[in-house]
Amino acid sequence: MSSQERSKILLNIADALEASEKLIIAENEADIAEAQQAGYEKSLVSRLALKPGKVSSLAKSIRILADMEEPTGQVLKRTELSQGFILEKMSSPLGVLLIIFESRPDALVQIAALAIRSGNGLLLKGGKEAKRSNAILHKVITSAIPENVGEGLVGLVASREDIPELLKLDDVIDLVIPRGGNKLVSQIKASTKIPVLGHSDGICHVYVDKSADMVKAKQIVLDSKTDYPAACNAMETLLVHTELVNTGGLNELIVELQIKGVTIYGGSRASSLLNLPEASSFHHEYSSLACTIEVVDDVYAAIDHIHHGHTDCIITEDHDIAEMFLHQVDSAAVFHNASTRFCDGFRFGLGAEVGISTSRIHARGPVGVEGLLTTRCVDGVEAWSCKQNQFCTVELRRDDAMRLSGFA
Structure with missing residues (x-):
């Protein structure tokens, strides 16, 4: 068609x-x-x-x-393999x-x-x-x-x-x-x-670094968790730098989440520090108003915890820390100071999406x-037409093209 x-x-x-x-x-x-x-x-x-x-x-x-x-049918790459012998790589339906x-x-x-x-x-x-x-x-x-x-x-x-x-x-x-x-x-x-x-489970992480702007952090964390909790791009695990325990930043985030009705579970460190019920697993996808919080020592620990996954975000004002996170977290989508909910085909300008692949x-x-x-390769020989006195492109099978490669 x-x-x-x-x-x-x-x-x-x-x-x-x-x-x-x-x-x-x-x-x-x-x-x-x-x-x-x-x-x-x-x-x-x-x-x-x-x-x-x-x-x-x-x-x-x-x-x-x-x-x-x-x-479909778009020429993605055109290569002249030999004089007048053209190979085109074209987009094609699966x-x-x-x-x-x-x-x-x-x-x-x-x-x-x-x-x-x-x-x-x-x-x-x-x-x-x-x-x-x-x-x-x-x-x-x-x-x-x-x-x-x-x-x-x-x-x-x-x-x-x-x-x-x-x-x-x-x-x-x-x-x-x-x-x-x-x-x-x-x-x-x-x-x-x-x-x-x-895709694997939609375990999306938000890591709040010690240099984070806490006003931004609250907005991003709340949107990531509460905008649409049942979505696969909703936050399931909140990782927080250990310094925010002492400055009160972590407590502020917990209060904001609880106001929105989010049930909070803790990782091994967070549960003991904050007296939270311990999460059964870091690999549990809540798909509801619930999440796990864990305290980590630094961005390296956050990267190690996440490793690779669905959609993950860092909240920080430190450019170098942000670049390290963006390049070392091997997930389908990685954001700096943006909600995980932005990982969406419509928001990405795709019109719609079949799903999110990890x-x-x-x-x-x-x-x-x-x-x-997918793609397909089409070989062609640009041949001289004596009758029409002009160039034309002829699509040929590779074996035919090789036999005629001496044609001029």
């Missing part, structure tokens, strides 16, 4: 979402009511809810994708994507829009708790796709029991992207030969259109 055709489909989807907003919200509210009745955790219910303005926000992000520069996600129905819309924009086929499997929401969103999206294209461009997998069979189709499906906890990602990786793009292979961080593309 041409870029214009795919853009038109996206614009039609954005219009259809806004026109169907009341119906979408009604189905979503039914999912929420059932989830609450079933006793699901508050964090899951929070991720399930399509909050006021969410449908309009999704439509806006889809229009941004529709207006972006065509991502193929067919299987994306398994939990709770958040808005993910279905973002993923479908990104797949269409990048020219990929798509199979979606959402969580059972969002069954009604996913069904209506899928119906609205496929209704905006022309019949000559076919609604199979974006398929919805209805049953969880279908997943094991789909994971065997390594000759049909090109990439699996599980959006969920570390347990889900590990299960998928162990069950398929298909490449898997996933993998070192292929894509890392928020995965937008570029993360759903």
Whole structure:
């Protein structure tokens, strides 16, 4: 399909979402009511809810994708291998994507829009708790796709029991992207030969250095933890320089968090110094109004504690300390004096995101259109046409090009 055709489909989807907003919200509210009745955790219910303005926000992000520069078929690199023999490296769709996600129905819309924009086929499997929401969103999206294209461009997998069979189709499906906890990602990786793009637990850290501006620190820590606690880019561990224990800075941060209703647990040092209940593990993703605090000796100890992960931030006014942290923490996203919540595809200017990858292979961080593309190499020989008395470019297989490499 041409870029214009795919853009038109996206614009039609954005219009259809806004026109169907009341119906979408009604189905979503039914999912929420059932989830609450079933006793699901508050964090899951929070991720399930399509909050006021969410449908309009999704439509806006889809229009941004529709207006972006065509991502496929772009020449990324052109090399003249020999006189008149040109090699072009071009962007290309990955193929067919299987994306398994939990709770958040808005993910279905973002993923479908990104797949269409990048020219990929798509199979979606959402969580059972969002069954009604996913069904209506899928119906609205496929209704905006022309019949000559076919609604199979974006398929919805209805049953969880279908997943094991789909994971065997390594000759049909090109990439699996599980959006969920570390347990889900590990299960998928162990069950398929298909490449898997996933992320580990969203254990995001904020380190407050001794040179931090405490006004900034309070704002950043509160936003990182309380803006949307159920998100994977929310702070789960707060690391604080030991000098802030003596100056009272740590106590100020604790008070601010407690005012916002955050339950605080301590690492081994913090729990004994501050009489806090000890955290069971530093690798626990709360996804709620709770976090772990630990006291560290310096930036080196903070770096050693974090090592690598999802999204991590340093709050400091010392440029050298900041640069050390930014270069030595091996995470998908590392920030200086900015909330971890900024690690988001829309905020990064990607229009939307499939998810946030902590993998070192292929894509890392928020995965937008570029993360759903691969490359292909096209050989060409610029040959002289005597009849037309002009140059033309002929695409050839490499073996043909080698045979004709003496042509002039």
